[in-house]
Amino acid sequence: MDKILEVSDLHVTFSTYGGAVKAVRGVSFDLHKGETLAIVGESGCGKSVTSNAIMQLIPDPPGKITNGTITFKGKTLTHVSEKDMRSIRGVDISMIFQDPMTALNPTLTIGTQLTEGMMEHNHTSSADAKAKALEMMHLVGIPNPDERFKQYPHQFSGGMRQRIVIAIALICEPELLIADEPTTALDVTIQAQILELFERIQQQTGVSIILITHDLGVVAKIADRIVVMYAGKIIEEGTRKEIFYEPQHPYTKGLLKSVPRLDIKGEKLIPIDGTPPDLFSPPQGCPFTARCPMAMEVCDKVYPFPSERSDTHKVDCWLQDERAKQLLAHAADKS
Numbered sequence: 001m002d003k004i005l006e007v008s009d010l011h012v013t014f015s016t017y018g019g020a021v022k023a024v025r026g027v028s029f030d031l032h033k034g035e036t037l038a039i040v041g042e043s044g045c046g047k048s049v050t051s052n053a054i055m056q057l058i059p060d061p062p063g064k065i066t067n068g069t070i071t072f073k074g075k076t077l078t079h080v081s082e083k084d085m086r087s088i089r090g091v092d093i094s095m096i097f098q099d100p101m102t103a104l105n106p107t108l109t110i111g112t113q114l115t116e117g118m119m120e121h122n123h124t125s126s127a128d129a130k131a132k133a134l135e136m137m138h139l140v141g142i143p144n145p146d147e148r149f150k151q152y153p154h155q156f157s158g159g160m161r162q163r164i165v166i167a168i169a170l171i172c173e174p175e176l177l178i179a180d181e182p183t184t185a186l187d188v189t190i191q192a193q194i195l196e197l198f199e200r201i202q203q204q205t206g207v208s209i210i211l212i213t214h215d216l217g218v219v220a221k222i223a224d225r226i227v228v229m230y231a232g233k234i235i236e237e238g239t240r241k242e243i244f245y246e247p248q249h250p251y252t253k254g255l256l257k258s259v260p261r262l263d264i265k266g267e268k269l270i271p272i273d274g275t276p277p278d279l280f281s282p283p284q285g286c287p288f289t290a291r292c293p294m295a296m297e298v299c300d301k302v303y304p305f306p307s308e309r310s311d312t313h314k315v316d317c318w319l320q321d322e323r324a325k326q327l328l329a330h331a332a333d334k335s
Ligand code: SF4
Pocket: 249, 250, 251, 286, 287, 288, 289, 290, 292, 293, 294, 295, 296, 299, 304, 316, 317, 318, 319
């Protein structure tokens, strides 16, 4: 499969009165054409910052990409001017956010909001733009598109508004769609419908999708691969099957235990105790040490070497590493 996006050793820092917050600390991953990659983790783990960095939407100041490259279809976005980036956003790469209400302008009709980007970026005539808008409304499952075209956001339900937002994101036929918590504000039934919609759209358009969520349950059906982030780092990544059936990192295992599963009735959900470390001065060792039931002596001293369990499955945890035992033995010898 062709690589469409390559993120390599990304570091993002925010300056605050309290000091520099190292929000993303050396994140690398690839995305292939037509693939759905999920980035999963608790709030503050750096997943949204990573996606904003791809869009070059880190507010500078206070934020800054301090290291790393982001390459989209051979173009290094970290070197692209803001003017060029403006012609990439919404056209080649689109983004949708959690709250469909704030994404839409309450004073403009749905039709205007659907067509304006196309008319501006692609110089499409208004008749052609309208035809394309109606086609997109149909694609995302809005009934009576002709009538709905003239209506305002408040005349739509939350789920329908999120469908409109998705239609707007897709109307210029982007190759990459980034969805940041796209179903969090919706109730469970609507959530499932929106996720099905993503799947269908991908089959029909071949768009690559990055889905950002705190909820592993959301990605269980639609992600091809999953990246798990913790304290600004990717601590495990693998195919959906590897993450759901052979999770290795204690944090990934904890996340899985805290997700309700439809296939197990009356199952007990176990939240992960404790909180992530503060990213003003991230620990030099494994950032999960303080919460990890398996933590060893080496864990808070040295960051684990990444272990590859397969071509697709990588994990940063000392439990996976023979060298941890050697380090422990070495420490024991010295004491
Ligand atoms: Fe737990 Fe140590 Fe693995 Fe970190 S490296 S997840 S503390 S066992």
